[in-house]
Amino acid sequence: MPQVTIDNKKVEVPNGTLIVEAAKKVGVEIPVFCYHPKLQPVGMCRMCLVEVGTPKRGKDGQIELDANGAPAIAWMPKLQTACTTVVSDGMTVRTDTAQVADARRAIVEFLLTSHPLDCPICDKGGECPLQNLTMAYGPGQSRFPVESKFHNAKRVPLGDLIMLDRERCIQCSRCVRFQDEIADDHVLGFAARGRGLEIVTLSDPPFDSKFSGNTIDICPVGALTSRDFRLSARVWEVRDYPSVCAHCSVGCNILIGERDHAIKRIVPRENASVNEIWTCDKGRFVHHFTVAPDRLTTPLVRKNGNLEPATWNEALDLVASRFKEIKWHDPNAIGGLAGDRASNEDLYLFQKLFRQVIGSNNLDHRVGWSVTNTGADSVRVYGAGVGTNLGALDQNVTALVFGADPEEEQPVIRLRLKRSARTFGANLIVANGRVTKLAKYAKQSLVYQYGAEAYFLLGLIRAILDERLENRDFIATRVQNFDAFATSLEPYTVERCAEICHVKPEKIRDAARQIAQSPNFLILYGREAMFAQQNDVAVARALAALLLITGHLGRANNGLVALYPHNNSTGAIDFGVLPDGGVGRTRVERRGLSAREMLGRSNERPSMRALYVMACDPAADGNFVKPEFLVVQDLFLTETARLADVVLPAQSFAERDGTFTNTERRAQLFRAALKPIGEAKPDWWIIAEIAKRLVSGLQFQVSGSQVSGNLKPETWNYATASAVMDEIAATVSLYKGMTYAALAENVKLPRPRSGQGNPSEQPTEIAMGELENISSGKVWASVAESDARAKFELVWSEPSRPLTADSRPLTLAVARSLYDGGTLVSKTQIVQARVPAPFVEINSQDAEQLGIADGARVRVSFDMRVIELDARVDGHVPPDAVLIPNNLDGTAALPMGARVKIEKV
């Protein structure tokens, strides 16, 4: 390790360290504009010039000594850029000399000659590196006459979300490099030259990237501003509250910037294990639903056929009395549907209400999609080890990304897997029924036939066993039922599997070798495999078998990561909002009814007398029949709420405290930032109030019911959300010790929450200058990890063959679009242009056969539905499959893997 001396402070740093990073270690600040720790250095701004010397060596290669016996230093004739110079042993750096100070003053003065100096109207003012460094190193006065200033275009829309001010731009190329190196969407570039050098977008539509908002944060001046936040407040007037993004299952850490009880902006908060310092545009811009004018503000109760405002007491009493009445006849006539967008506290109390007070297991969070619990169970047992960092997998890790499209569903995970693959050399194997954006980072990209997912996995397993690459020690000591499994696998030769799943056998063998021979092996499996209609159980068991025969579990970078669709899908499973799964991923003895069973079919009588629907909208998927008594708890008057007898207004994630558990099983804390809208209450409070009212009348309940005898109203007294979490931390083993205090560790704010302050007092930047690599949140340990002697059973599950071509010859693959037609997205005007019109993607071969041209209007029929949309003909979808993004206009609740017929209109 080379030792360097910086301003007389000695420090040892790893090979390849840049001077600017070495200086941070000894507390010497070297000012920079173009350098960013996450980006490749370019040495453009020249702000970081320092004096650099190396030890003088004589002809014999020995270091010469000066008069004092210290090594003599050969100073380089020119100042060197600290951001591009790599340290070498014995290097001496001076940053505190007059020459360096002059250089810094010169660079700041140069930058300001062309800068419009319109700080008072600039959104960056107050957290601007150019302001801060001008104050610290710049000259006090300008020698450049204002009338000679170079003028360039201001207010240039660089896409729907970003506004560019070309006058303020200092040509540091951070935005260009972010797009090229981090996001890998090459949509920005420079044009022209000299003083006219300017940022242009190279894509159509302009700035076509899902990560464009991050360029606002890393821009060291006010050149790139958010078209959402733009000119609506000064940054020091905005109070930051630590929160967690409530959109997808990545759980990006964010700061909600609040002013006047509204969200002004959202910026990422650093969490090295989750989102580094980035977030996607959906997380950043789609927040207007929190203060949408059509939010529910009071409880509504149906009177004379109409929903009318009521008091909380009135509504809650009605719910309690009706539940009590129905429960008296049959507790199992009450069902509960809770969306997996609700927080852990809500979901925990929701199931507690049903299981302990009502006495019904008719609970589910899987509304609009149907899947068994097998995959969830695999995560409990084989979940990836604590310490797995998807953004820092190195060449010793092979990761199989199976049936997932993180670009659309978990954008930041795509960003992080790209970093793992490109920066650290992780070996990605991407397998899906189509080519996704992630495939370009994969060492191996495999496209299987939709419906044959399980065959592909069995092929991998068989290839490993055929070549005797399995981990025999592990199998002998920890795995049961191996022989029976191997016997069942007998008919499934690699060739046979390959033929069915349409992947070449040598490719399967090659992937199998890489998996078995890699020191670490991680599986990320996504929605498209999870919801594979006929084969979800077989897929989950095959994935488990793949981990078991290779022994890749129980350690960091090994095991299973399920990429769920929603922000708290993991929490919903953890807290047993399932008919067959209890709290803490236990099994319940008496299985209740699933969402599908509860909702029934349109021509059936509803099987439930009462339904309690929280944070989901089953009626939007069609075929919904209102039960006798329907309670809906939501932010908006959803289609289900319109039918309800009682509607209870809930608070959004921005108005309350809570926790979400992300797709990597990391529980993360979010804090209230806004005051409640109207009389809306947190979900956990509403559930507890209903429970209290129910419990208080239960003394008369006959014994033998599900209710435990010691249930008293006092046990439902929760003053705050943290009290609920305290109970969880004390009683649920997976969440042991995960109190708010523990989850709040390392949660940092960029500036003190003192509200309005003098902007000059505290120079701030948004988590961009100093990266601390902090992580917050807690991951619960899987069985494989917490129990070193646990035995695992290989379970065989016979795969069912892909449906054969019939009158409906094509397989339907359901994709998702990041910006969909959902309620939350629809409230944000600024992203509407990015919501695609509904379309179906067809392979060019099939399209030719069916005589369908690109852009043609087609009719797609499946199950008992027919939808009309535009066709897109391109090469991402394999033959015999069609792809339709879910939840756009008219494409809700599509069945993954169904057979479809397509014809021209």
Place this chain on the structure above:
Amino acid sequence: MAFPDLGAILKGMSVTLREMLTPPVTIEYPKVKKPVAARFRGRHELKRHDNGLEKCIGCSLCAAACPTDAIYVEPAEQTDAARYSPGERYAKRYEINLLRCIYCGFCEEACPTGAIVLEHQYELSYYDRRSAIITKEGLLVQPPAPELNTPRALRDPGNLYSAIPPIKGGVEE
């Protein structure tokens, strides 16, 4: 010794006599109003450029400088179709709570465009606390001519360079 301190009495009476002959310092307020010093700090006004555009650009620096948090500014973006001030930004809402204000003049000093000035109006009394909060309408001075009021459409398609530093007259028309 009958009048040992006659001198003292005379001295005292001379003051009385002198004061009897000088004009009174009191004035008959409110019939008569005393002119205030040029730099007197009274109630605030928001000034306009000669072309009627508001000098205030909604930068909130006055609010940041205010030691009593008496100023509230809500800025917004403007277009040439409805222009309030030069540049991209204007004050959509501007309120001063005169009960909080201590008339220190820091807001004047902080203002980059000379928009806010503590003028000579000192007759500040209210029947209720709410009316002590003066809004932008109350603070803004009259335009030089009725047709030069804001917002108005401007022919110049967005001369955005002149917001800071202010060029005389703001946006050229």
Place this chain on the structure above:
Amino acid sequence: MEHLILRDLDISDIDRIEVYEKHGGYSAFRKAVKEMAPDQVTDAVKVSGLRGRGGAGFPAGVKWSFLPKGVFPRYLVANADESEPGTFKDRQIMERNPHQFIEGMAIASYAIQCHHAFIYIRGEFPHAAQCLERAIAQAEARGYLGEKILGTDYALRITVHRGAGAYICGEETALLESMEGKLGQPRVKPPFPAVVGLYNKPTVINNVETLANVPLIIERGADWYAKIGTAKSTGPKIFCLSGHVNRPGNYEAPFGSISLRDLIFDLGGGIRGGKKLKAILPAGASSFVINPAANEAVLDAKLDFESLTPFGSALGSASVIVMDDATCMVWMAKKTSHFFEHESCGKCTPCREGTYWMARLLDRIDSGAGTLADIDLLANVANQILGKTLCPLGDFSTAPVTSSVKAFREEYERHVKERGCWARK
């Protein structure tokens, strides 16, 4: 005297390959490929003392030996982006004696074992590019280029790549960026092109004139070559003479054989219109201006890479621009500043902003609106650029400004006092 590089002056149709062959053409390449190992070629060039003619004067053989061992493919790029104002030597070589240049490229390619060489030619030289393409086609037809050259296993292709007219693309890393299809902006060094060059592969970049010297070294021997010129600056050199002289043009002479006085008054036929010599820019727009009146000795210094250093200037690419006594030095500085302002790529701050600022200051002084303080400010701004830029362009831009302020300060002051330019009144 026999011309060694500008052989077209002796043999007018030497651009035809038969003529070139008749006069010994391609025999050096034949000798190199058939009789010499690649390292022997490099060693011969090292021994010859051949220095780069692009301006910096770096020894060519040493440059070739910097390539990391065992990394292939490697590339040779001939820098034909001759954009320095006052330089036109490469153009004459490429248009009139292209085969000597191509032979030099072929030998250099063989020495570094490169199989695909490129000529990056500036977009303003369409005729030269056509001449080169024709010459390459002729050489291919004769078996000097292509597969199995002269019956050996050596293969070489040469591709002419036309630039789009940016001065900065004469800087070697910007040239590489431009060749790769990117914006012409210099790269951070290190890594140097010899290690990470074109398409991230080891690359040697040489000037056209440098490469045209190579056949001489192989054909007639490195020792013969090393005897031409001075000990440190060997070989013949083309001097580009332009400006207010009677006979501007390219003049070939060995290093250290002629002085500026010989060049201007003897070869160049003296100052045009009988005027007096006032100033000399010895290396194009990026040179320190010489005021001969201040020190007559400068005119008698025999020209080589180092001989002008004592006089505060440098020979560079030997593009001697001569100015008579009717020329305003402020105007000269303004013209060069505008040139550099226009040609700055904009990548680094001091050059992008500094050249803009200097141009504005010189506009002001030249128009008569300047003050005495502006003169000091100008020198100060130039010094603020100096030594802080990513590539040498920033430093170049300051040379004519600082040197003219130093050597002709009274002229600047006259502009301020007389409120305008004396020469245009």
